[in-house]
C-alpha cells in the first residue's frame with residue numbers, strides 16, 4: 478500500500494494587490510519585483526483568516542476526492558501563521574468540517590510543510606495506522622511581515638491548499654526530506670518573548686527576517702539535488718516526469734532547477750506570478766490549480782518539491 482493524492486482544493490483571499498499598488502505605499506517598483514522574482518500580484522487577507530481559508534480548501538479537496546469528512550482518519554495542517562497557538566489549526570478544521578473519526582495535529586516545517594505532511598501521512602498509510610488523510614497548507618503570511626521592510630513584504634502572499642491522500646496500490650513512489658538547522662537564522666520569525674513576574678520584557682512583536690541571497694543559494698543547490706535523489710529512489714528519469722510542482726518563491730530559482738535537470742520550463746507550472754510565495758500553502762495551491770485545469774491524467778508522473786525555513790527541503794515522486 479502507498480498513499481495516492483485523490484483530491485485537491487484551494488482558497489485565496491479576495492483582495493488582489495499588484496506590484497504597482499505596493500509601489501504607492503513603499504519605495505519599490507513593478508520593475509524591481511518582476512525582474513528579480515517574477516511576482517506580479519499577491520492575494521492578501523482582509524476579512525479572511527488562516528482557519529477560514531484552510532476550511533474552504535479542505536471542503537473542496539474532500540468534494541474532489543468524493544469522500545466525506547467522517548471517512549478521514551488523519552488531518553495534518555502545516556502553517557507558520559495559524560490563528561491560535563492552540564487549539565491547533567488542524568483541530569479547528571476538524572471541528573468545522575465534522576471529521577469526527579480523525580486524529581488532527583499540526584506540523585511546522587516552513588515552506589516545506591506540505592512535503593513534510595505528505596511524508597508523515599505516507600508513513601502512517603504504509604504502516605497501516607491510517608487509510609484516508611487530509612493534508613492542509615494554509616498561511617496568512619501578511620500578518621508576520623514587516624510592512625516597512627520592502628525586501629521581504631513584497632514577496633509573500635496569503636492562501637490555503639489541501640489534498641486528500643488515500644491508501645491505494647499506486648501513488649507515491651518515493652519521498653525524501655531533510656533539514657539543516659545550523660542555517661536556520663537565514664529565514665526566521667521570533668515567537669513571543671519571555672514575560673513573567675521574574676523576567677519582565679517589553680513585549681515586542683517580531684516579523685519575518687530573510688537573508689534572501691543565502692536562501693537563494695541554498696535553494697538552487699538543494700532543490701535539484703533532492704529531486705534527482707527522489708527520482709533515483711523511484712527509478713524514474715527527469716524525462717519521465719510530466720510536471721514538476723516546485724515551491725513558488727522565485728521564478729529564477731525554478732528556472733535554475735529546470736536548467737540543472739535539463740527539462741523545459743513547460744513542465745514547471747507557475748502561480749507565483751499571481752500569488753507570490755505562500756510558504757506551506759504554495760505547493761498544494763499549485764497542485765490544485767493544475768488538477769482543476771485537467772492538466773494531469775491518471776498514470777502521469779509528478780514530482781513535488783518544497784524548500785524553506787528551517788532550513789528544510791523535501792521532494793516526492795508519484796504516479797497521479
Ligand code: UT7
Nearest residue numbers: 504505506509513588627628631689690692693726727785
Ligand atoms: O520561501 C522561502 C524561500 N525564500 C526564497 O527562496 C527567497 C530566495 N531569495 C530571493 O529570491 C532573492 O534573494 C530576493 C528576491 C529576496 C532578493 O533578490 P536579490 O537579487 O538577492 O536582491 P538583494 O537582496 O541583493 O537586493 C538588491 C537591491 C538592494 O539595494 P542596494 O543595496 O543594492 O542598493 C536592496 O535594497 O535591491 C534593493 N531592494 C529593493 N528595491 C526595490 C530590496 N527589496 C527591494 C524592493 N524594491 N522591494
